[in-house]
Amino acid sequence: MSNPSGQPTLFDAKANDETMAAEKPKEKSKPSADGGGATAEAMAKKQREISVSEFFTKNRHLLGFDSPRKALLTAVKEAVDNSLDACEEARILPDIKVTIARIGQSEKQFTMTVEDNGPGIVKAQVPNVFGRLLYGSKFHRLRQSRGQQGIGISAAGMYGQLTTGHPVRVRSKPGKKSVPLEFSIRIDTAKNRPDATDRVIEWDKDHGTEVSIDMEGEYRRGQKSVEEFLKLMAVANPHVQLTFTDPDGNVTRYERGTSELPKEVEEIKPHPHGVELGILLKMLQESENRTLSAFLQQDFSRVGPTVAKEICDKAGVKPETNPRRLDAAAVQKLKAAIDATKIMAPPLSCIAPIGEPLIIAGLKKEVEADFYVATSRKPVVYRGHPFAIEVGIAYGRPGDTLQVTEGGKIVEAAKKKSNEEVLMGAADEPIRLIRFANRVPLVFQQSACAITKAVIGTNWKNYGLQQPRGALPIGPMVVFVHIASVWVPFTSESKEAIAGYDEILEELRLALMDAGRKLGIHVRKGKKLASEFKKRNYITMYIPHVVEALRDILDLDEKAVASASTNLTTVLEKSRKL
């Protein structure tokens, strides 16, 4: 139905033809007050679908590609995440090689390459994995992994294509006897589909994957650099062998600290308590089970016959009912019954926290400090997803503070020069916070992160630290915080910060308080020692003068002087109950 007059007859579907005919417009009416605006029909012509790739091309900052200096790091992160996930799932000790090379002599264009010794990827999946957003194996599975969205590596490829016009190059060899292939993959952003070619290559490797992306970027060292990211990666992943080659050809190796892979994580079914009404409705519709009782037991974790019966009884629905036949009211009751029933917490085999000893070992490897402490909380649940919070603290720069030797003697440690390798700041600077989610360092958006909010919200004055209002505490301290979960709620697709779910904030609070208390004991002891040391210094300083005066007055010999000095020191120290 064309409408050149621009008048608002507007409904373009058949259902209204009749009505429209019945009350044919007798005068031109316009919805616009001043007559100059667009009509609903004009607006309707502009409505259209937005492809996922178009959306993220325009919003590339959501994926971590808002600036050239972030782009390289984000791409490395996504590729390394995938490599580590694949290696761990295949139970292979990861050996990862990261290379960043200039394209020609450019300071603006780089090739990022990440090569692993993982299980490879089958031919049919390679184009989808690297050339299609929202595609992957991790989204629908409830188990801890670094990737979870099916966006990251394709987004990196899309950014590369956007800024250089070059396709993504992927090599894959899924096993000793299989033929290595090289793929060239473009992303059709209007359709969000890959456009790939492949060829057989020589590749002297048993199995593995390599991805290369050309992209605009800016290579930097220091804070928020690829190097720092890899260093932090090594802290939280001591089982990984990492080799990094920078654009100048310098090679840095992060050696494996343990040859033990993290505990293998198992996929779990959803826990009934985390399921929202809409999801429950959908699960009921899609279930392959014929009875409600079987549905509850098969499609959820932690529901046995007894619990299933209890839920059905409370809901007033027969256990034999076909799950697809429940009406809306019955589903509401079922949801209420589930919420009102005690059900064992979900199995924790789906997550693999790092654990207190390895956190401390990791910190000791990379942060020199006087005192280390860690807290690994028991996993709990938000929206049905198990998660665990872990906190590690490294406190005190050797050299800045006092040290107590084993014999209890106080010695002043030699001042250490601070170099750029030192993660920890000075005594009058804000602490350094290092954040991790499923063993991946979170480098950007610190202020947007629930972890930061929890650290700021903790009263560190209780543990002997200074803390300006609404800010991080001050002191020579590194705070390590890790969340391990089957589903980490990130504040954006770039996975840089954790969203502030109440349950997560609460666990963070408790973990920080626990580590804080242990720290407090040490800090107070340190302060007491420091004050003792100062007093003792006074004694050391003044006693010779006092004794000298006594010698003059009493005319003592050397032996008597020495004895007086010792006695006086002993008396003074005793009076301070040391």
Add this chain to the structure above:
Amino acid sequence: MSNPSGQPTLFDAKANDETMAAEKPKEKSKPSADGGGATAEAMAKKQREISVSEFFTKNRHLLGFDSPRKALLTAVKEAVDNSLDACEEARILPDIKVTIARIGQSEKQFTMTVEDNGPGIVKAQVPNVFGRLLYGSKFHRLRQSRGQQGIGISAAGMYGQLTTGHPVRVRSKPGKKSVPLEFSIRIDTAKNRPDATDRVIEWDKDHGTEVSIDMEGEYRRGQKSVEEFLKLMAVANPHVQLTFTDPDGNVTRYERGTSELPKEVEEIKPHPHGVELGILLKMLQESENRTLSAFLQQDFSRVGPTVAKEICDKAGVKPETNPRRLDAAAVQKLKAAIDATKIMAPPLSCIAPIGEPLIIAGLKKEVEADFYVATSRKPVVYRGHPFAIEVGIAYGRPGDTLQVTEGGKIVEAAKKKSNEEVLMGAADEPIRLIRFANRVPLVFQQSACAITKAVIGTNWKNYGLQQPRGALPIGPMVVFVHIASVWVPFTSESKEAIAGYDEILEELRLALMDAGRKLGIHVRKGKKLASEFKKRNYITMYIPHVVEALRDILDLDEKAVASASTNLTTVLEKSRKL
């Protein structure tokens, strides 16, 4: 090809059958180091597509639905944004009614309804607009609007469906003579498609749209409430009539302050300088123009025949070349030529900043203060998108500080009691920052926002304020910051904070400095006045005693005492050069 042995033959596509046959595996090889892990083939079976709706259901915090207390506000925001955009595009003065009602006696479930007097929506589009993510009219157009993603209102509906199981209800009447319809819309999350029914209703209204969503929520007053959001909305949109009915039936009206609509914004074409290589490639492929010269002139803004020729010359490509026939190398050269050519800034008709007078008027309407100032910067460009930064400042709580009346006399204002309506904090509290993007208040994620970073990064000590390191300045002050742009880069789909693009941070810095300088003059004058006032108080306090002493010594009469007192005051004040 089934592979029950689990061994990695792995390639499941035909292209490799030959190769596979040629080197038939003679021994079982496993990619796994310890033999216990998954193979590439096993992993491939788990790969699948993730629908946009599934993604956002699981990640609903990305859309602003992470907690019940945010949910209601986010839904209201999305609905009001759409209403205002539609009204303004149709050039209708907006009259918006927002209602939040309890479902039954529940304190956990609410119905949110937003009704407008806009142009309505044609029947065929209603289900898509409300029941499909990434669908809309605003994403592909370069003009300022509140909505831009085609996600918001469908996301609110999806959240409602997830938490209550209820469909979204929409009424629409696109014109006086058209038949009002009511729709019931469900979202099929696995497919991201609407499932809608509709019926004819009675609706006594010329034209408009109403959306009702049932959802889990928590109704709160005070900070970060629906009320506060609407109040801030009124500050930045004085042309809007808003009526809010809360769950207890209390009605708040925000009256229209002006009957003038904001300037009508025009859609522009992309500016050549903001176009990335990948986009240029795509535009060349999709252009309907037959020559490169026509392509440059027709598909971009600000390119005339001369500029087009200059670009072609620099690139070494003939202007008559078919845009689809350029090879990769030629496109690279074309991009370099575009970047090297001076091109007039994009037309600014696509954005509508608020302007200094209206910013001050808006602030005066809602914030009581001693001093108001505003800065509206000239629009500039990031990634080809024009944007303008505006800053307003309201400083000093009447009652807390001194006031100068028109005659220049200093009087102490009566202490005002602070009530919950006061946006401004006390003199020793951090300033209150209110952020806006395309006239929409940004209520959440303040710390993640580029605006906040820019305010913290400004040295407010230069303007007479205290400021702790890395924090907002301290003082009785409200800072209003607005970004108007054809494309606001938000840090997540919930549109709560602005991403830190360098060009935007720089403009924010300049705007804040400009407003800050104007503030500084006032603050310093205020400080001088305060110090004067204190001194004058001393005079007022001591002169009677001095005069009394003089009377006793010199034996003066009442008249002489009064005269001496006046003269003394005058002399003392003159000596301080007041």
